[in-house]
Amino acid sequence: MKMGKQQTGTDRSERRFTKTLMVSAVLIACLLFAIALTLLIESIPAIKTFGLGFFIGKTWNAASEKFGALPFLVGTLLTSFLALLISIPFSIAISIFLGEYFKEGALSTFLRSSVEVLAGIPSVIYGLWGLFLLMPLARAIEIRLGVPPHGVGIFTSSLILAIMVIPFSASIGREVITLVPSDLKEAAYSLGATRFEVLKNIVIPYARSGIIAGILLALGRAIGETMAVTMLIGNSNFLPTGIFSPANTMASVIANEFAEATGIVSSSLIYIALVLFLVTMLVNIIGNYIIQKISIEASKEVT
Amino acid sequence: MFKLFKSLCIVALITFALFAGTELRAADQELLGAGATFPQPLYSKMFDAYNQQYKVKINYQGIGSGGGINQLTKKTVDFGGTDAFMTEKELKAAGEEVLHIPTCLGAVVVTYNLPGNPKLNFTSELIADIFLGKITKWTDPKIAAANPGIKLPDLPISVVHRADGSGTTYIFSEYLTKVSPEWKEKIGTGKSLNWPAGQIGQKGNPGVAGYVKQTPGAAGYVELLYALQNKMPYGNVKNKAGKIIEPTIKAVSASANVSIPDDTNVSLTDSAAANGYPICSFTWLIFYKEQNYGGRSLERAETLAKMLFWVVNDGQKYVEPLQYAPLSKEAVAKAVKIIRSMTYNGKPILK
Amino acid sequence: MEDHVRMRLIKNHIFKGTVVLFAFISLLPLLLILYYITKNGISVINWDFLMNLPRPIGETGGGVFNAIIGTIILIALSCVFSIPFGIAAGIYLAENSVGKLGNLVRLCVIVLQGTPSIVIGIIAYLWVVAPLHTFSALSGGVALSIMMLPVIVKTTEETLKLIPYHLKEASLALGVPYYKTILKVILPSGLSGILTGILLSVARITGETAPLLFTAFGSQFMNWNIFKPIDSLPYRIFYYAMSPYPEWHTFAWGASFILVVLTLAFNLIARGVSIKWKIQF
Numbered sequence: 001m002k003m004g005k006q007q008t009g010t011d012r013s014e015r016r017f018t019k020t021l022m023v024s025a026v027l028i029a030c031l032l033f034a035i036a037l038t039l040l041i042e043s044i045p046a047i048k049t050f051g052l053g054f055f056i057g058k059t060w061n062a063a064s065e066k067f068g069a070l071p072f073l074v075g076t077l078l079t080s081f082l083a084l085l086i087s088i089p090f091s092i093a094i095s096i097f098l099g100e101y102f103k104e105g106a107l108s109t110f111l112r113s114s115v116e117v118l119a120g121i122p123s124v125i126y127g128l129w130g131l132f133l134l135m136p137l138a139r140a141i142e143i144r145l146g147v148p149p150h151g152v153g154i155f156t157s158s159l160i161l162a163i164m165v166i167p168f169s170a171s172i173g174r175e176v177i178t179l180v181p182s183d184l185k186e187a188a189y190s191l192g193a194t195r196f197e198v199l200k201n202i203v204i205p206y207a208r209s210g211i212i213a214g215i216l217l218a219l220g221r222a223i224g225e226t227m228a229v230t231m232l233i234g235n236s237n238f239l240p241t242g243i244f245s246p247a248n249t250m251a252s253v254i255a256n257e258f259a260e261a262t263g264i265v266s267s268s269l270i271y272i273a274l275v276l277f278l279v280t281m282l283v284n285i286i287g288n289y290i291i292q293k294i295s296i297e298a299s300k301e302v303t
Numbered sequence: 304m305f306k307l308f309k310s311l312c313i314v315a316l317i318t319f320a321l322f323a324g325t326e327l328r329a330a331d332q333e334l335l336g337a338g339a340t341f342p343q344p345l346y347s348k349m350f351d352a353y354n355q356q357y358k359v360k361i362n363y364q365g366i367g368s369g370g371g372i373n374q375l376t377k378k379t380v381d382f383g384g385t386d387a388f389m390t391e392k393e394l395k396a397a398g399e400e401v402l403h404i405p406t407c408l409g410a411v412v413v414t415y416n417l418p419g420n421p422k423l424n425f426t427s428e429l430i431a432d433i434f435l436g437k438i439t440k441w442t443d444p445k446i447a448a449a450n451p452g453i454k455l456p457d458l459p460i461s462v463v464h465r466a467d468g469s470g471t472t473y474i475f476s477e478y479l480t481k482v483s484p485e486w487k488e489k490i491g492t493g494k495s496l497n498w499p500a501g502q503i504g505q506k507g508n509p510g511v512a513g514y515v516k517q518t519p520g521a522a523g524y525v526e527l528l529y530a531l532q533n534k535m536p537y538g539n540v541k542n543k544a545g546k547i548i549e550p551t552i553k554a555v556s557a558s559a560n561v562s563i564p565d566d567t568n569v570s571l572t573d574s575a576a577a578n579g580y581p582i583c584s585f586t587w588l589i590f591y592k593e594q595n596y597g598g599r600s601l602e603r604a605e606t607l608a609k610m611l612f613w614v615v616n617d618g619q620k621y622v623e624p625l626q627y628a629p630l631s632k633e634a635v636a637k638a639v640k641i642i643r644s645m646t647y648n649g650k651p652i653l654k
Numbered sequence: 655m656e657d658h659v660r661m662r663l664i665k666n667h668i669f670k671g672t673v674v675l676f677a678f679i680s681l682l683p684l685l686l687i688l689y690y691i692t693k694n695g696i697s698v699i700n701w702d703f704l705m706n707l708p709r710p711i712g713e714t715g716g717g718v719f720n721a722i723i724g725t726i727i728l729i730a731l732s733c734v735f736s737i738p739f740g741i742a743a744g745i746y747l748a749e750n751s752v753g754k755l756g757n758l759v760r761l762c763v764i765v766l767q768g769t770p771s772i773v774i775g776i777i778a779y780l781w782v783v784a785p786l787h788t789f790s791a792l793s794g795g796v797a798l799s800i801m802m803l804p805v806i807v808k809t810t811e812e813t814l815k816l817i818p819y820h821l822k823e824a825s826l827a828l829g830v831p832y833y834k835t836i837l838k839v840i841l842p843s844g845l846s847g848i849l850t851g852i853l854l855s856v857a858r859i860t861g862e863t864a865p866l867l868f869t870a871f872g873s874q875f876m877n878w879n880i881f882k883p884i885d886s887l888p889y890r891i892f893y894y895a896m897s898p899y900p901e902w903h904t905f906a907w908g909a910s911f912i913l914v915v916l917t918l919a920f921n922l923i924a925r926g927v928s929i930k931w932k933i934q935f
Contacts, residue, residue, distance in 0.1 A: 010831045017833035021749070024742035025759045028807065031800070032762040035769070035777050042780060062468070062495040093676030101673065111677060118684045120917050122861020124888045125910045128895040129687050132903070135517065148459050150503055151518055163683045170680075194666040217768075224770025226864035227892065235466035235504030246503050251772045251864075256506060258776060258868055260369035260468040262376065262396060273773045284768030285761065335788065335883060337871075344711035347874070351710045354875070362873045362883055378787045505896070512898035532712045533898045597787045625712070 036277065043271035045264060054271060060237040060253075067268040069275070071239045075247035078154050078240060079229065080222040083161035084215060091166045091218070092211065095173025100199060103178070119167035127231035130160040135232070138244075147244045152234040155243050160228045165218035172217060172291065176210025177203060179298040213290035220283035224276060226251040250276045334607055336363040338371020338384030339470045340507040341409055341526045342586045345625050346384065349618045357613075359606060365507055369468020369494045375401070375589055378597050381607055382590040386470025387494055388568045389589065400592040402645065404638040405567050405585040406614055408559050408628035410550040411474050412530055412537035412582070415522040416515050417441065420536040421453045424547050427482035427581075430540070433522060434462060434479070435486065436499040441520065458520035463511050466504030468494040474584040475524045478572040482581075528626050542581040543573055554580035555628040563634055567641070585634075588614065594647045601647050608652040611642050688914075695911030698904050704912075708874045708890075714901055718909050720876045724791070724885040725916075728870060729856055731795025731880060736802040737852060744810025744848070745836060751815070759807075767804035774800050775865035783869060791877070791884035794870030798862060802855040809851025813844040846927050853924035857917050863888040887913045 050057065050067060057068015094115060102108040138159070139151040180203050188198045204211075234246025235256055248256070250272050261269050336346075343365040350361040363384065366374070371383035376397045386409075394401060413425055413433075429449055432438045438445060441455040465472045473494045479486040490496050498504075505511045505523075512529040515521040527550050530537040539549045548554050558571045558579030573581045588611060594604035615630060615638040622629040630638065645652045706717030743759065750756040778797035783789055817840055825835040841848075863886075866872075871883035872893065887909050894906035 014831055014833050017836070021742050021746040022755070024739050025746040025755060027739060028743050028766070028803065029755075029759050029762045031803075032766055035773075035800075038777060038780055039773070059497070061497040063491060063493050063497055090676050090680035093673045094680060096673050097677040101670065111681070114681050114684055116921070117688075117918065120857060120921050121684075121687060122863070122888055122913060122917065124861065124863040124891050124895070125687070125691070125914065128891060128906055128910060129690055131517075131895055133686065133690065139518070148461065148501065149518075149520065150461050152503060152514075166680055194662050196666040196669040197662070199669070220768050224768070224772070226770065226772040227888075231892075231895065235506070236498075236500070236502060237504075238500040241501065245501060248504075251770055254772050254776065255864060255867060256466045256504070257468075258779075259366045260371075260373045262373050270776060273776050276770055277773050280768050280770055281765045284764055288764050333875075333879075333882060347710040348712075351874075360875045360877075362875060364872050364883070377784060379783055379789055507896070509897040509899075513896055516898045528712075529898060535898075 036274075039270055039274040039277060043267055043274050046267040046271040049264060050268070050271075054268070055275075058239055062265060065264060067264070069250070069268075069272055071237055072248050072250045072253050072272060075154065075233070075240055076223055076249040076251070078243065078247070079157045079161055079233070079249055080219055082154065082158035082243065083165060083222050084219055086158060086162035087166045087169065087218065088215065090162075091169040091173060091214070094166070094170040095177050095211065095214075096199065096203075098170075099174040099177030100195075100203060115167045115170055118163070119171075123164070123225060123227040124231075126160050126164055127228035130156060130228060130232045134159055142244055145244070147242070150234055150244070150246055152232050153244050153246045154233065154240055157229045157233045157249075158243070160232055161222045161225060164225060164228065165222050168221055169211075169214040169218040172214030173207070173211045176207040176214070176291075176294055179210070179294065180206045181298070209290050210294045213287045213294075216283055216287040216290070220280045220287065223249075223283070224251055224280050226255050230255045332358070332606060333360045333362070334381045334603075334610065335379075336361065336371075336382045336384060336588070337366050337374050337380045338363075338589075339368045339386050339586055340365035340509060341368075341386045341411075341469075341471045341474075342384060342407060342627065343508070344528050344532070345407060345622060345627055348621050348625060349614060352621060353610065353613060353618070357609075359610065361610060365509070367465070367467035367494075367507060368470030368473065372589065373468075375591075381603070382588050382611075384586065384588055386584055386586040387473035388587065397591075399596065401589055402592050402641050403567055403587040403589050404611060404615060404641050405587055405630055405634050407619075407622045407630065408555050408571075408583060408585055410527040410555050410580050410583040410628075411471055411478075411524050412527050412550050413522060413524055413540070414512065414515055414530045414535045414537045416517075416519050417458070417536070418456055418519070420534075421450075421455070422536060423453065423538040424449050424541065425538040426541045427479070431479050431483035431486045433460060434464070434499075434524075435489065436462065436501065456520075461503060461518055461521040462499075463503040463505055463514050463518075463521055463523040464496070464498050465507070465511060467506050469507075470494060470584075470586065471508060471524065471526060472496060474572060475582060477570060478582045481573040531626055540581055542577075542579060543575050544577045544579075546577060548578065548580045550580045550583075552623060552626060552628045554578060555583045556631075558583050559585075559628065559631065559634075563631075563637055565637060565640075567634065567637055583628075590645070592645060593649070594645060594652060601652075604645070604647045604652050608642060608645050611645075612639065612653065615639060615642070691907060691910050691914055694904060694907035695909075698908030699911060703905075703908055707876060710874075712899070716905075718887065718890055718905070718912070720873065721885040721887045721890040721909065722912065723876065723878075724870070724873075725860065725887045727791055727878075727880065727884060728794050728798055728866075728886055729860065731791060732799035732802050732859060733852070733856070735795060735799035736806060736855070740803050740806030740851075740855075741810050741848060744807045745814060745841070747807065747811040748814035749836070763804045763807050766800070767808070769800075771801060771862055771864040772867075775868050778865060779868040786881070788881060789869060789871035789883040791870055791880040791882065794866050794884065794886070795880070797865035797869050798859040801859050801862060801865065802852075805855035805858060806848075806851050809854065810844075810848050813847025813851070814840060816847070817843055850924045850928040853920050853927065857920035857924065860917050860920065861888050861913055863892050887916075 054069050058070050059066050134156050135151040138156040139149045142149040188202050230252040236246035240247040254269050258269050346363045368385035371385050374380045375383035441458050477492045480492045505514045508525045508529050511523040512525045515523045539547045542548050557576045558574035615635050619629050703717040705719050709716035774797050778793045782793035782796050825839045866889050872889050873883045873885045877884050891906050891909045894902040
């Protein structure tokens with residue numbers, strides 16, 4: 001009798017416990033949907049007014065209430081891709097260094113922890129540093145090239161973004177390179193291949209999709225980066241004319257104008273935020289999918 | 304573990320409640336304002352002094368006049384700051400009646416970064432051409448013509464304007480609209496403008512001043528004090544009467560020597576006064592006339608009204624040391640009248 | 655033939671040299687950043703700087719005491735919001751490694767982790783600031799907790815998955831109910847891993863500025879009330895960095911120094927905890 005009662009008590013706690021866990025999990029899913037839904041609802045006025053033409057509209061003019069997001073789209077894409085372009089040689093070098101040449105040892109630990117520190121420095125500090133070191137540097141370059149020496153602009157922002165995303169692609173690159181099965185490499189060595197040849201013909205082709213996934217995730221990070229870019233991009237709402245011209249990214253225009261935006265401006269900015277959200281979502285899902293597939297394949301080959 | 308977790312939650316809730324309970328009352332002795340960066344150094348000084356004297360914390364964040372108006376309209380702040388009188392549309396968007404009181408006068412100056420910090424003279428055409436992007440180099444003959452004898456470096460002009468919705472921009476563009484037909488047609492007057500392409504935008508007066516200070520060849524417009532505090536050179540401007548005027552408290556007061564309407568909405572740019580500096584304006588604090596909204600207490604409304612009263616009376620002693628021009632007696636009287644018209648449930652707040 | 659082999663070897667060496675060179679060049683920015691922060695920051699830091707409030711614009715002196723306290727309050731708030739949910743959801747994912755809901759939640763966590771911080775700032779403005787009609791520490795805490803959540807969920811899940819299955823089996827075999835097994839056996843053995851996750855997530859949010867722009871808002875006064883705007887170190891750095899005042903620039907460096915030390919400390923402690931935990935197994 002007593003035993004039975006205790007059992008039901010346990011059962012109840014048991015049910016309550018599993019329910020709590022499930023509710024928490026469901027809540028996280030709900031949180032994401034609520035975010036998407038809020039952005040969607042708040043941007044409906046802008047979507048209705050401008051539709052998809054929003055993304056080919058070249059003017060962003062509060063006075064005439066004409067809003068087009070093309071300048072920010074171009075600004076975001078230019079800064080992000082330029083940053084990737086600059087960062088790729090470095091991040092791949094770090095990946096190979098840590099994943100192949102120096103898998104362990106003091107040198108490896110040093111480089112690895114340094115990269116981790118680099119990843120942990122807050123964005124606003126990158127911005128501060130860029131303001132006082134990169135800006136004069138960019139000005140000097142611009143004077144030499146004979147373009148207007150603003151110091152701030154797409155070029156400067158790309159530089160700081162490149163530094164900020166190196167740790168991301170590098171750490172993923174390192175992981176996928178270490179996943180390359182050693183029997184493949186050993187087979188190549190036994191045929192007399194040099195390390196360079198093994199890397200070129202075995203490791204890189206094998207890890208290629210993982211390295212690409214790492215770059216993709218770095219892209220997602222670069223697209224959404226706000227503070228450092230806002231401080232260094234020059235905040236111009238026009239279509240950039242070159243890599244040295246001032247511009248605005250989707251994230252920086254929100255940071256600059258959201259506090260004072262009313263009505264249709266506010267809605268347009270949230271529309272931009274919605275797109276930013278969807279784009280980073282897509283990039284992250286694809287990147288993570290590739291990495292997951294690789295690690296599953298690798299674990300299959302080990303067994 | 305579960306119990307620990309539960310008790311942790313309870314502790315958190317209790318602390319939360321305690322915080323909320325003890326602080327809500329004290330919260331009426333605190334006010335939040337946001338807006339213009341043009342008078343921010345003054346407000347920052349005034350509110351620091353006010354806190355020391357009356358133990359009332361007034362938190363003012365410079366987010367630009369556009370931001371100040373918007374956040375007041377969204378009722379997220381107790382009062383806003385703006386250098387541009389709210390437009391018809393903005394007043395309509397605010398729903399209930401919004402009042403403006405002037406707090407001081409300031410000048411917008413053209414500041415620049417050139418080797419040797421030369422003192423330059425500007426005509427209205429010169430300013431318009433620089434900010435329209437028609438003059439792109441400091442060696443331009445038009446600049447030289449206005450400044451004989453000054454050797455200017457062969458530097459391109461990096462024009463910088465405000466990236467946020469700004470009352471400083473409003474004052475500056477209102478002046479240029481009055482004096483330059485081309486400006487009127489191409490750019491116009493506003494807090495956010497459709498600036499010519501290729502110019503730099505910066506947030507707030509501090510942002511513009513910071514960029515100009517760091518970039519040789521840059522030119523921008525800021526409130527006088529920002530240039531003075533940072534020892535940055537700024538230009539004299541030829542006024543309507545044809546005189547070259549240096550922006551000073553006296554020159555601003557000369558421009559402000561006009562009769563003021565009851566709502567204090569008056570434009571001072573391009574003044575006809577012989578010794579008046581042409582690019583200057585009042586700056587206003589804005590707030591709702593009926594203070595019983597959004598669950599505000601009477602005490603909070605009183606705190607606000609008292610603070611506003613202090614700003615236009617005792618607070619005026621902080622104005623001149625910071626190189627703003629103080630309100631005239633007439634302006635103070637009008638402002639006091641407006642503050643006395645504030646109500647709570649329809650009853651006046653200040654007796 | 656000899657030449658051919660030599661060429662290959664030379665290529666090999668050149669490549670290795672290039673890799674090492676590039677790897678170390680990419681450390682250059684880190685060294686420069688740390689050098690600048692230390693050089694410019696450390697000289698500002700003294701008792702006055704740490705324990706004083708900011709002075710009015712244009713006056714010298716003042717400190718960042720309110721920003722330090724503000725950052726601590728914001729961290730505490732976001733911990734309160736995110737840790738319970740994060741851990742519970744993490745346990746759920748670890749216990750349900752297959753299943754539709756689990757996969758969906760896992761996907762959501764990935765998306766949430768990649769969501770730009772400025773978007774989360776807008777969300778916190780729309781959800782908390784606009785309805786409550788005031789900028790507040792609370793809204794900043796909500797924004798930051800959304801950023802912490804995915805990290806906590808992920809580390810909790812991964813840690814619990816690493817715990818040997820026989821532990822759970824042994825406990826269940828002894829007749830211990832399932833929920834007690836999880837709470838008394840599995841969770842405690844994974845505690846240090848979870849703690850690592852929490853510390854890493856705190857390190858992540860300590861320096862976040864973008865979500866605070868429209869939420870915590872900033873304040874020149876000391877504030878303990880979570881329904882009021884509050885200052886934070888990253889916001890103060892931003893504010894000071896964009897100003898024209900040279901003294902404020904040095905303050906920005908000083909505040910950066912404190913912020914970097916804080917972030918690094920969280921990371922280091924996290925690593926220390928995780929090492930200790932691995933030894934126990």
